[in-house]
Amino acid sequence: MCAFNLWKTEVFRHGVFLPVLLSGCNADYQPVVPESTNTNTVVWQTTYAYPIVDTDQNRCYDSETGVEIRCTGAGYDADYQGNQPSYTTSSDGRTVLDNVTGLRWTQSTDVNRSGSVDEADLLSQSAAVHYCQTLRLGGYRWRLPNVKEAYSLMLFSGKDASTALGTEPTGLTPFLAPEFDRAFGVRAGERWMDVPYATGTLYVSTTMHGDATLFGVNYLTGRINGYPAERTKFYVRCVTGNTLYGQNSFFDNGNGTITDQATGLMWAQNDHSSRDWDHAIEICESATTAEHTDWRLPNVKELQSLVDYTRSPDTDGDAAIDVLFHSTGILNEAGLPDCRTGDITGLPPRMWISKIVARAEPISRLAEP
Numbered sequence: 053m054c055a056f057n058l059w060k061t062e063v064f065r066h067g068v069f070l071p072v073l074l075s076g077c078n079a080d081y082q083p084v085v086p087e088s089t090n091t092n093t094v095v096w097q098t099t100y101a102y103p104i105v106d107t108d109q110n111r112c113y114d115s116e117t118g119v120e121i122r123c124t125g126a127g128y129d130a131d132y133q134g135n136q137p138s139y140t141t142s143s144d145g146r147t148v149l150d151n152v153t154g155l156r157w158t159q160s161t162d163v164n165r166s167g168s169v170d171e172a173d174l175l176s177q178s179a180a181v182h183y184c185q186t187l188r189l190g191g192y193r194w195r196l197p198n199v200k201e202a203y204s205l206m207l208f209s210g211k212d213a214s215t216a217l218g219t220e221p222t223g224l225t226p227f228l229a230p231e232f233d234r235a236f237g238v239r240a241g242e243r244w245m246d247v248p249y250a251t252g253t254l255y256v257s258t259t260m261h262g263d264a265t266l267f268g269v270n271y272l273t274g275r276i277n278g279y280p281a282e283r284t285k286f287y288v289r290c291v292t293g294n295t296l297y298g299q300n301s302f303f304d305n306g307n308g309t310i311t312d313q314a315t316g317l318m319w320a321q322n323d324h325s326s327r328d329w330d331h332a333i334e335i336c337e338s339a340t341t342a343e344h345t346d347w348r349l350p351n352v353k354e355l356q357s358l359v360d361y362t363r364s365p366d367t368d369g370d371a372a373i374d375v376l377f378h379s380t381g382i383l384n385e386a387g388l389p390d391c392r393t394g395d396i397t398g399l400p401p402r403m404w405i406s407k408i409v410a411r412a413e414p415i416s417r418l419a420e421p
C-alpha cells in the first residue's frame with residue numbers, strides 16, 4: 053500500500069526570510085508587548101497562521117565525506133536560519149508555549165501524574181483523544197495534536213536512537229527541545245526508541261492487514277510512522293492554541309509558483325528530477341523560476357507542510373499534495389507506476405527534500421498575488 057508518493061513531487065526553490073515588518077524581527081513574527089514583566093506571559097503574534105519552526109540544524113557537512121564544512125553559501129538547511137525554535141515554560145512548569153507557532157503544549161508525558169513515565173502512561177489513540185479533551189490544566193481547552201502540530205516540535209539537532217541499545221537512555225538526544233520531558237520505550241522487549249506519540253491524524257487509507265492507521269510522531273528517531281490505530285499504545289502530549297496551525301492556504305500565482313499564505317512560503321508548481329541531494333541544491337540555488345533568484349531547497353519541516361493528509365495514492369490515485377501542484381510519477385523496479393510504502397518522514401529525508409525546492413515569500417508580495 054502506498055501512503056504517499058512524494059517521489060512525484062519535485063522542484064521548488066527557496067529564498068531568504070526577509071525582515072519586512074518590524075526591525076529586529078524576521079518576516080514571520082511580530083512580538084507583542086508582554087502583558088507583564090513575567091516572561092511566562094510573553095505572547096508572540098505570528099503574521100502567518102502556520103509558521104514553520106526551523107529544524108535547529110546549525111552545522112553543514114560534506115554530503116560524501118561527512119566532514120564539516122562552512123555553511124555560508126552552501127545552500128544547506130543550516131545555511132538558512134528560518135524561524136528559530138523558541139519556547140517559554142509556564143511558571144508552574146506544566147505547560148510550554150511555542151513562541152513561533154503559538155501552540156501551547158503539556159510539558160510532561162506523565163499523564164497519570166505518578167511522578168514517573170512508565171507503561172501506565174501509554175494510551176490507545178481513542179483514550180488519548182479523551183484524555184486531552186478532558187484535561188483540566190491552566191484553564192485551557194486541550195486537544196490531541198494533529199500530525200502537523202506534533203511535527204512542529206521536531207528538532208533535527210536530535211540524534212537518531214534507532215540503534216541505541218545500552219541499559220540506560222542517558223546520552224540519547226531526542227529531537228525535542230529540553231523544555232519538554234523525556235520518554236523512552238519502557239515495556240519488556242521494547243527499545244529505547246519505541247516511543248510514538250499519538251496524533252489525531254488517521255491515514256485515509258489502510259495499511260498492512262487492513263488496519264486503520266494512525267500517524268504517530270517519534271521524537272527519538274525524528275520520524276513519523278504509521279501505526280495500527282487500535283493495537284498500539286502511545287505516549288500523549290496535548291496541545292492548545294492556534295487552531296489554524298497546519299492549515300495550508302495555497303494561491304496559484306499563475307507564473308509557475310504557488311504561495312502558501314499560511315506559511316509564507318512560495319513553492320515551485322512543477323517538480324523536477326535530480327541526480328542526488330547536491331544536484332538538488334544546485335538546481336534550487338541557481339533557479340530563476342518566475343524571475344525570483346532566491347530559491348532554495350526546503351528543509352524537511354517545510355516540505356512536510358505541503359503534505360495533504362486527506363489524500364493518498366490509494367484513495368485519490370495521486371500524491372498526497374494539493375492538486376495545484378504538478379506531480380510526476382515514478383516507475384518502480386518492475387517499470388510500473390509506484391509509490392513508497394509508509395509515511396513520508398519514514399523515508400530518508402535527504403531523498404525527498406532533494407525533490408522539492410521552495411523559497412520564502414516576502415510578505416510584501418503576498419498582497420499582490
Ligand SMILES: [Ca+2]
Nearest residue numbers: 129130132133
Ligand atoms: Ca534551517
Ligand SMILES: [Ca+2]
Nearest residue numbers: 162166168169
Ligand atoms: Ca506516570
